[in-house]
Amino acid sequence: MLTPRRFVFRGIVIMACATALCAPESPAQAPPAPPQPKPAGGDGRGNRPPDYPVRPPAAPEQLAHGQQLFGGNCSFCHGSDARGGEVGPNLVRAQVVLDDQHGELITPIVQDGIPARGMPKFALSAADIADIAAWLHNQPLSDRGTPSRLDILVGNATEGEAYFSGAGHCTQCHSVTGDLAGIGGRYEPKAIQNLIVSGGGARFGRRSAGSEQSSKPPTPTVTVTLPSGQIVRGELDHISAFIVALRDSDGTYRSFARHGSIPKVVVTNPLQWHVDMLPKWHDADIHNLTAYLVTVK
Amino acid sequence: MMKTATLLLLIPFCLPNGPLVGQGLDPALLTKPATDAWPTYAGDYTQRRYSTLRQIDRTNVRHLTLAWVRRLTAGPGGGEGGFFGPPAGPPAITGGVAEEPVTMPGATSGSPRLSGSILQVNGILYVSSPDNAWAMDALDGHVLWHYWWKSRGGIHIGNRGMAMYGDWLYFEAPDDYLVSLDAKTGQERWHKEIADFSQQYFSTTAPVVVGDHVLVGTGDDLDAPGFLQSFDPKSGDLQWKFYTVPMNQGDPGLETWASLDAARHGGAQVWMPGSYDPETHLYIFGTGNPTPAYTALLRAPRDVHTNLYTCSVVALNVDTGKMAWYYQTSPNDTHDWDSTQPAVLVDGMFAGKPRKMVLQASRNGYFYVLDRTNGKHLLTAKYSDAANWAEDINATGQLVRNPEKDNTVAGSLVSPDNGGATNWMPPSYDPQTGLFYVVLRELYAMYYLTNKDPRMLVGLGGSEQDVVGSLGSYIAAIDYQTGKLAWRYRSEGGFGGTGLLTTAGGLLFGNDGAGSLVAFGLQGKQPPVPLWHAQIGSIDNAPETYTVGGRQYVLVAGNGAVWAFSLQ
Numbered sequence: 001m002l003t004p005r006r007f008v009f010r011g012i013v014i015m016a017c018a019t020a021l022c023a024p025e026s027p028a029q030a031p032p033a034p035p036q037p038k039p040a041g042g043d044g045r046g047n048r049p050p051d052y053p054v055r056p057p058a059a060p061e062q063l064a065h066g067q068q069l070f071g072g073n074c075s076f077c078h079g080s081d082a083r084g085g086e087v088g089p090n091l092v093r094a095q096v097v098l099d100d101q102h103g104e105l106i107t108p109i110v111q112d113g114i115p116a117r118g119m120p121k122f123a124l125s126a127a128d129i130a131d132i133a134a135w136l137h138n139q140p141l142s143d144r145g146t147p148s149r150l151d152i153l154v155g156n157a158t159e160g161e162a163y164f165s166g167a168g169h170c171t172q173c174h175s176v177t178g179d180l181a182g183i184g185g186r187y188e189p190k191a192i193q194n195l196i197v198s199g200g201g202a203r204f205g206r207r208s209a210g211s212e213q214s215s216k217p218p219t220p221t222v223t224v225t226l227p228s229g230q231i232v233r234g235e236l237d238h239i240s241a242f243i244v245a246l247r248d249s250d251g252t253y254r255s256f257a258r259h260g261s262i263p264k265v266v267v268t269n270p271l272q273w274h275v276d277m278l279p280k281w282h283d284a285d286i287h288n289l290t291a292y293l294v295t296v297k
Numbered sequence: 298m299m300k301t302a303t304l305l306l307l308i309p310f311c312l313p314n315g316p317l318v319g320q321g322l323d324p325a326l327l328t329k330p331a332t333d334a335w336p337t338y339a340g341d342y343t344q345r346r347y348s349t350l351r352q353i354d355r356t357n358v359r360h361l362t363l364a365w366v367r368r369l370t371a372g373p374g375g376g377e378g379g380f381f382g383p384p385a386g387p388p389a390i391t392g393g394v395a396e397e398p399v400t401m402p403g404a405t406s407g408s409p410r411l412s413g414s415i416l417q418v419n420g421i422l423y424v425s426s427p428d429n430a431w432a433m434d435a436l437d438g439h440v441l442w443h444y445w446w447k448s449r450g451g452i453h454i455g456n457r458g459m460a461m462y463g464d465w466l467y468f469e470a471p472d473d474y475l476v477s478l479d480a481k482t483g484q485e486r487w488h489k490e491i492a493d494f495s496q497q498y499f500s501t502t503a504p505v506v507v508g509d510h511v512l513v514g515t516g517d518d519l520d521a522p523g524f525l526q527s528f529d530p531k532s533g534d535l536q537w538k539f540y541t542v543p544m545n546q547g548d549p550g551l552e553t554w555a556s557l558d559a560a561r562h563g564g565a566q567v568w569m570p571g572s573y574d575p576e577t578h579l580y581i582f583g584t585g586n587p588t589p590a591y592t593a594l595l596r597a598p599r600d601v602h603t604n605l606y607t608c609s610v611v612a613l614n615v616d617t618g619k620m621a622w623y624y625q626t627s628p629n630d631t632h633d634w635d636s637t638q639p640a641v642l643v644d645g646m647f648a649g650k651p652r653k654m655v656l657q658a659s660r661n662g663y664f665y666v667l668d669r670t671n672g673k674h675l676l677t678a679k680y681s682d683a684a685n686w687a688e689d690i691n692a693t694g695q696l697v698r699n700p701e702k703d704n705t706v707a708g709s710l711v712s713p714d715n716g717g718a719t720n721w722m723p724p725s726y727d728p729q730t731g732l733f734y735v736v737l738r739e740l741y742a743m744y745y746l747t748n749k750d751p752r753m754l755v756g757l758g759g760s761e762q763d764v765v766g767s768l769g770s771y772i773a774a775i776d777y778q779t780g781k782l783a784w785r786y787r788s789e790g791g792f793g794g795t796g797l798l799t800t801a802g803g804l805l806f807g808n809d810g811a812g813s814l815v816a817f818g819l820q821g822k823q824p825p826v827p828l829w830h831a832q833i834g835s836i837d838n839a840p841e842t843y844t845v846g847g848r849q850y851v852l853v854a855g856n857g858a859v860w861a862f863s864l865q
Contacts, residue, residue: 051499053450080754089556090755093755098519153707154707190745194765197743199763240810
């Protein structure tokens with residue numbers, strides 16, 4: 001629970017819900033990410049402490065000694081990174097390792113072995129095992145919430161270009177010499193790919209800090225036709241079954257009670273094409289478009 | 298002590314028309330449809346969230362008005378809050394094992410998030426939020442006591458409410474304790490550790506009392522095994538513990554895992570309350586996703602590896618904790634889509650025959666009907682048009698994943714998003730219309746695999762999910778006999794998912810996603826008509842209804858306050 005009321009995914013998940021009509025909140029039992037690498041301007045968690053106690057860091061020489069001992073005695077079965085090998089399980093997430101503090105739970109297992117599961121006993125001292133435990137406890141548990149840093153480009157740029165100007169009908173609204181000029185230099189590939197689907201509204205990481213182009217989504221507009229016949233238009237502020245509120249062309253805020261179909265309310269979402277495309281996309285077309293747009297420098 | 302004495306003196310004056318405080322819960326109430334009381338998580342054991350009350354109905358609901366509102370404050374010195382700070386307080390009771398409690402806004406200070414059910418027994422409300430519990434007068438919201446648990450930490454995502462047995466209350470603290478309070482005074486009777494904190498379990502669900510059992514689930518996001526436990530209501534002693542994944546050689550279901558080690562780290566957390574069928578003595582509940590959540594490579598490399606009993610509806614004999622049957626909705630899930638959603642017990646016709654059924658709208662976008670006497674599958678239907686992750690339904694009604702819609706390095710456009718087509722928010726079944734109502738969200742996300750080495754994926758690691766669009770949020774009305782949607786009502790104001798309530802007055806209550814509690818009129822299978830609403834800013838839980846002093850109330854929590862509505 002990062003925010004008590006509205007559940008906000010920080011950073012990694014984009015509030016790119018296409019329009020102001022559908023600001024999502026995630027009600028998942030699964031909460032958002034645990035501590036992240038610090039973004040600029042704060043740790044992203046406010047003043048909130050970590051959810052679970054953080055183990056105090058061990059001395060570097062203890063970690064080095066523990067790693068050396070692990071490599072010589074344990075890695076053959078459990079993998080050099082302790083995340084499991086051909087026969088030995090992943091130790092980083094093992095319940096006994098999580099429960100262990102300073103080797104007190106690991107020591108008897110190492111010294112006695114687990115014959116039933118094929119683990120031999122090791123003639124290591126409690127002090128040595130404490131060093132191994134310190135190294136195990138120093139391994140990161142979960143990278144939950146960490147953005148992908150992998151190369152996501154798998155598409156075919158030529159096919160992407162053909163889709164852009166052909167089957168995708170992208171050119172009806174967009175141009176690589178107009179609104180999308182230089183987009184390949186302005187955003188990282190993953191951000192471009194997300195923008196292709198969402199149409200905007202996301203807070204994406206920028207490849208270059210020099211670009212000032214906003215990715216704020218265009219605001220939906222609303223036309224209200226009053227019983228008198230008067231028509232009021234403006235940018236949608238908020239809407240429900242009972243009220244519609246807007247800002248008209250000179251910035252004046254106006255709101256109207258709704259009673260069923262009165263007044264008549266028509267909302268126009270400039271990103272409607274992107275919304276309508278959501279059920280239609282083929283991932284390959286998205287990947288190809290991304291491969292193409294990253295070449296638009 | 299002084300404060301307690303004062304409280305006891307005041308009580309008779311607080312409740313001129315009400316019954317005595319702490320008269321206790323008559324267990325017989327629990328097996329009846331919800332009317333005068335709201336004595337358990339869903340009002341009654343069926344989880345229908347359907348009330349037979351009809352004082353408020355379609356014809357008069359427009360006269361529904363605010364009876365009272367009471368703001369609450371969490372943490373030490375909290376209790377009853379107000380615009381000018383807490384008034385001279387109710388008795389404040391502190392518990393907890395932490396010497397230095399971890400500071401958590403909403404739990405140690407400020408406005409609590411009241412997303413759980415509120416019990417109403419004998420005119421007293423019992424309210425909870427992470428690390429906090431209150432008793433309030435149901436007639437005016439007066440706070441009788443406030444209990445605060447000093448936390449050692451844990452994920453404080455929510456608290457689904459309390460359970461009651463006689464004069465005793467039970468709730469779970471996020472740092473993995475079951476706490477029992479004296480309902481009259483708020484004094485702690487005992488606390489028991491229910492899960493291993495160092496394995497990063499966290500406890501949010503509402504316990505459920507069935508007979509002489511307090512049924513307690515918990516949660517975890519770090520490859521720990523799931524379980525349901527039964528405790529003695531009096532002593533707090535453990536009666537039985539049912540693991541939802543195989544834990545030992547020879548355990549049933551082990552053949553559905555790549556290894557015993559994978560099974561023992563396989564998740565299937567029980568983080569929502571279950572239903573209870575008194576006829577069969579079965580406690581029926583849903584289980585969570587397998588872990589690691591976002592790759593099947595090491596836990597389910599082959600088709601036979603369905604990872605039992607993850608993403609399943611499970612029925613246990615409540616006295617023994619032994620499994621009677623299970624049905625797995627999503628074999629080998631890879632999207633963190635739990636099947637913990639309420640298992641709603643319905644008696645009715647199916648395919649021309651009377652059936653005792655259990656209905657579940659799962660997080661994965663599909664709706665299931667089972668025979669609750671034996672777990673036999675009766676129907677699978679897609680209730681979210683947007684759901685695009687399955688390529689087939691097998692002979693037993695289970696979904697077959699399309700591997701291209703798993704997390705991929707290049708990114709896959711998938712609906713539902715992580716939150717699911719629905720989630721914790723309670724659905725409602727209305728026997729008058731024969732429809733099952735559920736909050737439906739049709740969001741899309743790009744799912745990126747962030748690490749190619751499956752060994753590095755632990756818990757909910759290894760995935761980046763970027764929400765890239767929405768087709769909207771709805772209340773969907775499902776005809777359980779066909780699986781078809783009778784209608785769906787769009788929440789124009791956004792996501793309105795905190796749960797639903799139906800009543801014999803022909804009403805459906807819900808949250809419109811724009812801060813209003815709405816009463817819809819229902820006529821058969823016709824689309825709902827909004828008849829009444831109250832804008833309260835934000836709504837955090839599912840509405841409830843009951844009668845106190847001959848008057849029917851509708852209760853909801855939001856904006857750190859409890860709101861009661863009645864006819865004037």
